[in-house]
Amino acid sequence: MRRALRKAAPYIYILPALFFVGAxxxxxxxxxxxxxxxxxxxxxxxxxxxxxxxxxxxxxxxxLTSLTNTFVWMLGTLLLPVGLGLFIAVVVDRVxxxxxxxxxxxxxLTISAxxxxxxxxxxxxxxxxxxxxxxxxxxxxxxxxxxxxxxxTNTLAMIAAWTWKMTGQNMIIFLVGLQAIxxxxxxxxxxxxxxxxxxxxxxxxxLLRPMTMVVVTMSLINSLNQFxxxxxxxxxxxxxxxxxxxxxxxRESFTMFHMGYGASIAIVLSIIVILLSGSYLRAxxxxxxxx
Amino acid sequence: xKRRILVxxxxxPLCLVWLLPVWTSLLVAFKNLDDYASQSFWQLPSQWNFVDxxxxxxxxxxxxxxxxxxxxxxxxxxxxxxILASLxxxxxxxxxxxxxxLLFALIFSGTxxxxxxxxxxxxxxxxxxxxxxxxxxxxxxxxSICTPFATLIFRAFFSTIPNELMEAAxxxxxxxxxxxxxxxxxxxxxxxxxxxxxxxxxxWNDLLFGLILxxxxxxxxxxxxxxxxxxxRAAANMPGLMAGAVIASIPTIALFTALRRYFIQGLALQTAxx
Numbered sequence: 354m355r356r357a358l359r360k361a362a363p364y365i366y367i368l369p370a371l372f373f374v375g376a377x378x379x380x381x382x383x384x385x386x387x388x389x390x391x392x393x394x395x396x397x398x399x400x401x402x403x404x405x406x407x408x409x410x411x412x413x414x415x416x417l418t419s420l421t422n423t424f425v426w427m428l429g430t431l432l433l434p435v436g437l438g439l440f441i442a443v444v445v446d447r448v449x450x451x452x453x454x455x456x457x458x459x460x461x462l463t464i465s466a467x468x469x470x471x472x473x474x475x476x477x478x479x480x481x482x483x484x485x486x487x488x489x490x491x492x493x494x495x496x497x498x499x500x501x502x503x504x505x506t507n508t509l510a511m512i513a514a515w516t517w518k519m520t521g522q523n524m525i526i527f528l529v530g531l532q533a534i535x536x537x538x539x540x541x542x543x544x545x546x547x548x549x550x551x552x553x554x555x556x557x558x559x560l561l562r563p564m565t566m567v568v569v570t571m572s573l574i575n576s577l578n579q580f581x582x583x584x585x586x587x588x589x590x591x592x593x594x595x596x597x598x599x600x601x602x603x604r605e606s607f608t609m610f611h612m613g614y615g616a617s618i619a620i621v622l623s624i625i626v627i628l629l630s631g632s633y634l635r636a637x638x639x640x641x642x643x644x
Numbered sequence: 645x646k647r648r649i650l651v652x653x654x655x656x657p658l659c660l661v662w663l664l665p666v667w668t669s670l671l672v673a674f675k676n677l678d679d680y681a682s683q684s685f686w687q688l689p690s691q692w693n694f695v696d697x698x699x700x701x702x703x704x705x706x707x708x709x710x711x712x713x714x715x716x717x718x719x720x721x722x723x724x725x726x727i728l729a730s731l732x733x734x735x736x737x738x739x740x741x742x743x744x745x746l747l748f749a750l751i752f753s754g755t756x757x758x759x760x761x762x763x764x765x766x767x768x769x770x771x772x773x774x775x776x777x778x779x780x781x782x783x784x785x786x787x788s789i790c791t792p793f794a795t796l797i798f799r800a801f802f803s804t805i806p807n808e809l810m811e812a813a814x815x816x817x818x819x820x821x822x823x824x825x826x827x828x829x830x831x832x833x834x835x836x837x838x839x840x841x842x843x844x845x846x847x848w849n850d851l852l853f854g855l856i857l858x859x860x861x862x863x864x865x866x867x868x869x870x871x872x873x874x875x876x877r878a879a880a881n882m883p884g885l886m887a888g889a890v891i892a893s894i895p896t897i898a899l900f901t902a903l904r905r906y907f908i909q910g911l912a913l914q915t916a917x918x
Contacts, residue, residue: 367731370729381764441658463899468870486685578758619758623760626758
């Protein structure tokens with residue numbers, strides 16, 4: 354009896370964590386997978402309809418708009434929060450006043466996506482909003498517009514707000530990476546007379562590559578899962594023009610009660626996320642063997 | 645040389661762009677409705693109305709209730725996941741039962757999939773189990789969603805503790821449970837701090853699960869309350885809304901300022917896979 358207990362003990366330590374994760378995350382996930390093959394409206398039991406939901410995805414204009422927006426978000430994320438984060442990290446690293454600059458970009462890290470959405474809704478306000486006021490003041494009133502109700506301006510405007518929120522986080526990770534770069538090769542090429550740009554392009558950036566991969570992966574996944582900002586700023590509108598997959602899934606499931614169809618969108622989203630995170634996951638799971 | 649020019653030409657203006665939204669939003673939070681409607685964004689308020697705006701947000705818009713709710717959820721999520729994850733990681737890294745890697749992969753898979761995969765079954769399941777719109781249900785969920793990442797952090801941390809320590813304690817006749825409680829837990833305070841800062845912030849900032857798992861003011865978390873306050877913009881109380889945003893940001897700003905080191909460590913640990 355005691356021996357059996359001793360043998361079981363290691364599993365008993367793991368059990369509580371496994372139970373919570375299994376019951377609240379993994380089981381729902383499997384059920385969503387099943388639901389994606391059904392028609393389900395919460396009231397009547399799910400009815401199996403094979404691949405019909407997936408077939409519908411291919412022809413549904415709302416889904417295709419949403420898919421397009423999702424890719425625009427991914428592209429925008431790579432160009433702006435990642436690119437800008439790298440740029441700021443490289444420029445600010447080991448410069449006078451670096452602490453002050455860094456603190457400025459930390460600020461949005463401490464503010465939730467919901468509050469960020471509120472702040473930027475105010476910035477983009479058509480009448481009193483900061484952006485339009487500035488444009489009118491500098492004589493560009495022709496550029497002033499209703500930023501969040503025009504297509505495709507609304508998606509681009511939200512990506513800009515997302516850039517404000519996420520650049521600091523990417524900057525931090527890049528700075529961690531920069532600090533880990535050995536100084537000798539950098540000093541050596543500088544002695545050889547390389548310019549700052551050449552040093553960055555041929556020495557620093559290649560050494561930073563592993564970190565860049567991580568930041569790119571994490572940023573893409575974050576932007577795919579991004580829901581709060583759109584929910585607060587446009588609710589995906591007007592006329593569902595600024596939805597991404599994460600928002601479309603929510604709307605189909607919880608305002609239109611197309612639970613089965615919504616589930617199939619969740620599956621598509623998952624597939625994109627898994628494809629993107631493959632290498633990152635392998636690295637994390639492999640770590641065990643590396644000890 | 646060149647870098648210094650870049651700093652002044654690009655980084656300084658960028659800093660100003662980054663500060664502008666915070667500065668103008670704060671100004672709005674200090675204005676009364678008349679000033680908000682009649683002034684330009686850069687003008688200082690004619691009357692400092694911050695206290696009244698906070699009162700509006702805290703009492704009338706009920707952010708006070710939601711604030712307390714979210715504190716409860718955040719503490720439960722952080723504390724619960726620290727206990728579950730440290731216990732599991734101790735076994736995975738140190739006791740190494742057969743299949744430990746597989747069990748870890750199962751727990752860790754909770755960080756992999758988009759949240760949309762959980763929504764509908766959770767909503768339905770919560771209604772059937774009478775957990776829907778209850779504080780208990782919210783706490784249980786937040787503990788669960790915080791556990792996978794917490795396990796990742798504790799596993800990484802525990803594997804840095806030298807094996808000899810554990811062997812020595814075992815020779816002294818310590819049970820595994822005592823080793824966990826009296827040796828690993830006190831040593832793992834930095835890891836616990838990272839998890840606490842990260843997961844509290846995550847729960848505090850969560851909107852999505854608050855939206856689908858609650859429907860009444862008694863259980864609503866702060867971000868849902870804030871988003872709905874904005875949704876009710878018909879009232880157009882922008883200063884009250886901004887005061888609400890300030891209230892909702894105070895705990896995370898305070899945490900970050902006080903424990904920045906752990907926050908950055910957590911971010912770096914997320915990338916440790918490489």
